[in-house]
Structures are given as C-alpha cells and as structure tokens.
Amino acid sequence: MADVVAEVDLLVQDGSLALAETGVPGGGAVKETKELRLSGDVNDRFLDGPACRRIAIVDFEPATGLPSSPPATFTPFTSNPRSGKYVADGDETSATNIAINAFGTVFQTVRMFEGRDALGRRVDWAFGSEQLLVVPRAGEWANAFYERATRSLQFFSFVGESGARVHTALSRDIVAHECGHALLDAVAPSLYDSSTPQSVAIHESVADLVAVIMALDSRRLREAVLARSDNVLAGANAFTAIAEEFGMARPGADGIARHALRELENDETLETLSGARPHILSTLLSAIFYDTLNVVFAKLFQEAKLPDANGVTPTPAAAANKALGTAQIVFRRFLLRGIDYLPPGELSFADVGRATLAADRAARPAASEVRENFSHQFVKRLVVATAQELESPQPQSLAVPPDQVSSLHDSDWAAYQYATRHRSTLGLPDGVSFTVLPRVDSTKVIGAKGDDGVAPIQRELIVKIAWNDTEDSTGTVGGMRVVPTGATVVLKWDTGECLALVRSDVTGVEHRRDRDRLLAQLEEDGALATHDGADVGESVGLRSDGDSGLRASHRLLHLAGWDG
Numbered sequence: 001m002a003d004v005v006a007e008v009d010l011l012v013q014d015g016s017l018a019l020a021e022t023g024v025p026g027g028g029a030v031k032e033t034k035e036l037r038l039s040g041d042v043n044d045r046f047l048d049g050p051a052c053r054r055i056a057i058v059d060f061e062p063a064t065g066l067p068s069s070p071p072a073t074f075t076p077f078t079s080n081p082r083s084g085k086y087v088a089d090g091d092e093t094s095a096t097n098i099a100i101n102a103f104g105t106v107f108q109t110v111r112m113f114e115g116r117d118a119l120g121r122r123v124d125w126a127f128g129s130e131q132l133l134v135v136p137r138a139g140e141w142a143n144a145f146y147e148r149a150t151r152s153l154q155f156f157s158f159v160g161e162s163g164a165r166v167h168t169a170l171s172r173d174i175v176a177h178e179c180g181h182a183l184l185d186a187v188a189p190s191l192y193d194s195s196t197p198q199s200v201a202i203h204e205s206v207a208d209l210v211a212v213i214m215a216l217d218s219r220r221l222r223e224a225v226l227a228r229s230d231n232v233l234a235g236a237n238a239f240t241a242i243a244e245e246f247g248m249a250r251p252g253a254d255g256i257a258r259h260a261l262r263e264l265e266n267d268e269t270l271e272t273l274s275g276a277r278p279h280i281l282s283t284l285l286s287a288i289f290y291d292t293l294n295v296v297f298a299k300l301f302q303e304a305k306l307p308d309a310n311g312v313t314p315t316p317a318a319a320a321n322k323a324l325g326t327a328q329i330v331f332r333r334f335l336l337r338g339i340d341y342l343p344p345g346e347l348s349f350a351d352v353g354r355a356t357l358a359a360d361r362a363a364r365p366a367a368s369e370v371r372e373n374f375s376h377q378f379v380k381r382l383v384v385a386t387a388q389e390l391e392s393p394q395p396q397s398l399a400v401p402p403d404q405v406s407s408l409h410d411s412d413w414a415a416y417q418y419a420t421r422h423r424s425t426l427g428l429p430d431g432v433s434f435t436v437l438p439r440v441d442s443t444k445v446i447g448a449k450g451d452d453g454v455a456p457i458q459r460e461l462i463v464k465i466a467w468n469d470t471e472d473s474t475g476t477v478g479g480m481r482v483v484p485t486g487a488t489v490v491l492k493w494d495t496g497e498c499l500a501l502v503r504s505d506v507t508g509v510e511h512r513r514d515r516d517r518l519l520a521q522l523e524e525d526g527a528l529a530t531h532d533g534a535d536v537g538e539s540v541g542l543r544s545d546g547d548s549g550l551r552a553s554h555r556l557l558h559l560a561g562w563d564g
C-alpha cells in the first residue's frame with residue numbers, strides 16, 4: 001500500500017534572519033513544503049488537529065484557557081483521500097499556522113530519530129501510551145518543555161524585549177529541542193529521575209543536538225549557513241546567527257537568551273565547569289559532539305572539492321553543500337545510535353562517549369579518524385584521563401547461536417536466563433537483583449548506497465540490564481542513596497555475535513560528590529520537595545523516605561530561573 005502523506009509548509013527558521021541576510025530569495029518568513037509520511041501502518045492516518053496515531057495537537061484559547069476546536073483541517077486529495085494537505089492561512093501567528101508548524105516539526109523530528117539513518121526502529125514513549133500531545137499555545141510564559149506526567153510538549157508565548165510577541169511553537173529549534181527530550185526519554189527513561197548532574201545534563205545536550213540535526217536537515221538552511229560563513233562550520237559562523245535567533249526566542253532566567261546554540265562551540269573542560277548546574281554543564285558534552293560534526297564536515301569538504309570522474313572541479317559552494325548534506329547524516333548516525341546503546345540508570349559524559357564509540361564501531365568496524373578525534377576531545381576536556389577509559393569490550397562469551405537471537409528478544413524468561421548466566425561478564429554483583437528491559441530490535445543503514453542503489457543494513461538486538469548500587473549521601477538529607485546502574489549488550493541479529501558490551505560508571509567518588517552537591521544546591525534554593533508519601537507535584541523531589549536520590553530531576557531543565 002502506498003504511503004499516506006500530508007503536505008505542510010513549515011518555517012525554515014524562526015524569523016529567518018539568517019536567510020534574509022544571505023539574499024536567499026524569499027528572505028523573511030521562509031517556508032519549505034514538506035511531505036509528512038506515514039509508512040507501513042494501515043491503522044494510522046492524518047486527522048484534523050493536526051493529529052495522527054502518535055502525535056496530536058491539543059489547542060487552548062489563550063484568552064480563556066478553554067480547549068478550542070482543532071485549529072488545522074486535513075483536506076484530502078481527491079485522487080487519494082487518505083493523503084492530503086494541512087492548509088495554512090495568511091496570518092503567520094494564527095492558531096492554524098502555529099499548530100501546523102509545531103505538528104510538522106515534531107513529526108519530522110520523530111521520523112528523523114527513528115529512521116534507518118538513526119535508530120532504525122520505532123520508539124515507545126516513556127509515558128506508556130501511544131500519543132504524544134503537543135500544546136502549541138500553552139499560555140503566557142517565556143518557556144517551553146516536555147513533561148512526562150502530562151504526556152506533552154508545551155509551548156508558551158511571551159512578549160520579548162523588542163516588544164514583539166514570540167511564539168515558541170514557531171521556532172523550529174525550540175520545537176525540535178523539546179521533541180528531542182521526549183525522544184530521549186523514550187530511549188533512556190531512567191535519566192528523568194537522575195541524581196547525577198552529568199546525567200541531567202545529558203538530556204539537555206542531546207535535545208540541543210537534535211535541534212542542530214533538524215536545522216541541518218533543511219537544505220535551504222544548509223545553503224544559507226554555508227553562503228554566510230564562506231563554507232566553514234567552525235568558528236564564528238552562520239550557525240551563530242541561528243543561535244542568535246534561538247537565543248532571542250529562547251526563554252531564560254531573565255526571560256531572554258540564556259542558552260543558545262552558539263554555546264555548542266566552546267573551550268570548556270570538566271574543570272572549568274566544576275560545580276556548574278546541569279544546563280551549563282550540558283554545553284561541554286554538546287561541544288564535544290559539535291566539534292565532531294566540524295571534523296566530519298571538514299574531511300568530506302576536502303573530498304568533495306576534488307575533480308569528479310569527468311575531470312570537472314565543483315565550485316566551493318557546491319562542494320560544501322554536498323559535504324554538509326552528507327556530514328549531517330554521518331553525524332546523526334554517530335550521535336543517535338550511541339544514545340540507543342546507553343546503559344540504564346545514572347550516566348556520566350564518559351558513558352555517553354563509550355556508548356557512542358561502541359555503536360559506531362558496531363556499524364563500522366574499521367579504524368576511524370572520527371572516533372579517534374571524538375575520544376581525544378574527551379581527554380582534552382578532562383572528562384577522562386586517557387582514551388582507553390572510553391573503550392568497551394566485545395566479549396564473545398556473550399554471543400548466542402543465531403537461532404536463539406529471536407527468543408532472547410521475545411522471551412523474558414530467556415532474557416533473564418541469559419543475564420543470570422553472564423552475571424560476572426556483565427559486572428552484576430553477586431546477590432543483587434536485576435531487571436532485563438524490553439529488548440530492542442533495530443535495523444540500520446551502515447554504509448553508502450552501492451551501484452545497485454541499495455545501502456547495506458545491519459539488524460541488531462539490544463539488551464539492557466538494570467540494577468541498583470547504593471551509597472551514603474552527605475548533606476542535611478543524608479542517609480542512603482540508590483544509584484541505578486546497568487549494562488547494554490548488543491548482538492548481531494544474523495549471527496548472534498557480540499557487537500558491544502557497554503557498562504556505565506557513575507559510582508566513582510567524583511560522581512558521588514557531584515550528587516551531594518546537586519542535592520545541597522536544591523535544598524539551598526528551596527527547590528526540593530521532601531518526600532512525604534504524596535505526589536511531589538511540580539517540584540523535584542526525593543525518590544522515597546529512605547532514599548536521597550532525586551525524582552523528576554528532569555524538571556530542573558524547565559524550571560525557568562533555577563538553572564540560569
């Protein structure tokens with residue numbers, strides 16, 4: 001059956017300042033027509049809202065806060081009525097246009113994340129139901145966030161310093177960023193209740209990088225960025241211009257510009273950011289990945305400048321465009337597949353490094369300059385002392401006969417047997433109980449298309465085992481703290497061989513000190529609701545009376561003012 005399609009016009013970038021300045025035709029509110037595509041699910045279709053099975057707009061009248069009727073109507077094509085269009089109206093800030101833009105950008109972000117150039121599988125939302133709600137006009141506030149409890153992305157509006165009203169749902173960066181939080185929560189739900197500052201920061205960093213990938217996904221934006229920056233990504237370039245727009249609209253402690261993409265390029269180290277709160281800390285991890293994007297682009301640009309088979313040398317602009325188009329795909333594979341290999345529990349930046357390197361090696365076993373450079377960044381920025389700390393083994397004792405891979409995926413019993421049998425290899429302490437999470441079946445593209453137009457793929461089984469460590473915590477709360485931890489095993493589906501074993505390491509004294517410090521900061525600022533057996537509502541709380549680990553610490557990332 002043919003794919004079901006909805007046509008939408010999406011803003012290329014909020015305000016499109018960067019495009020206007022480069023003289024790209026149609027500067028101003030530049031839009032691109034995109035086809036939103038539902039594949040392979042006969043029960044899914046586009047509805048008024050916009051809505052589909054997994055994403056739905058829920059709109060409220062700003063003046064009254066009352067629910068409004070679906071702001072955008074699905075207009076079917078006569079030839080194929082399951083496909084059609086969401087038609088925008090002439091007013092850029094109408095309820096219809098805001099809804100279409102938010103829905104379309106969320107839809108495309110999810111599709112990018114799950115595509116064969118990234119995870120290669122459908123994710124299940126962390127809140128346990130099928131549909132992510134998107135509230136494009138959530139009210140008057142300089143803020144936007146993902147919230148698990150309400151299963152939603154919420155986008156607010158506010159009057160910026162210039163006096164103009166800013167609708168956060170119209171900013172592609174902000175929408176992609178918040179959707180990035182929802183997607184990461186689906187893949188690594190334990191990060192939502194982290195007590196380790198680096199764990200909380202990983203969420204912010206990945207969300208920012210998802211926004212970068214979505215910006216790079218726009219051909220028009222890529223062209224504009226390169227034209228403006230003279231075909232260079234590193235240094236002060238057109239991405240800084242995106243950052244300015246992001247910053248202008250981005251809510252912060254003072255209602256304006258705290259956290260912009262420009263921060264993704266910086267010289268911070270773990271030492272310069274010692275004691276920093278999660279938002280700021282996140283820029284260190286983001287910078288490591290952004291540098292990697294620069295390296296990938298620079299290498300591809302050099303190759304693209306060479307004469308082609310007919311001896312024709314491309315113009316620098318054409319070569320740069322081609323290189324960045326490929327670089328963004330290489331980069332999304334590199335980052336997002338690493339995310340899928342993250343062990344459950346609390347995590348450190350080094351764990352992200354380990355998982356990323358393991359995932360890349362699983363898909364591309366040959367030695368890689370990109371991986372080498374990426375490791376070097378972790379050493380240079382004092383996250384690890386040596387690159388060897390980022391290596392993870394591929395113990396073939398974890399391999400299974402090919403005919404047992406499916407049952408390891410399908411059967412909880414088989415999965416528990418497997419984990420029990422391999423306790424010591426997995427690093428599972430004796431006598432500690434554990435959980436095997438639902439296994440993941442993923443099929444990824446692992447190379448360029450061949451002469452036959454077909455790209456090589458690899459199917460993987462990802463098995464995650466979770467257990468708890470405990471530690472004593474200091475501070476006025478004191479007592480015991482549970483530190484969730486775990487391991488990820490990845491097997492090649494066809495052969496059963498072990499592609500990776502990734503184990504997290506957050507029990508070190510420096511991580512314990514950081515957890516104590518985060519708890520003390522929260523107490524000092526009155527941002528901590530002590531657990532009293534009731535729901536902690538909007539606050540960050542403690543997990544339980546006997547555990548000084550944090551609950552819903554993800555909220556630190558959207559409590560405007562706490563983390564500035």
Ligand SMILES: [Zn+2]
Pocket residue numbers: 177181203204207557
């Ligand atoms: Zn965020």
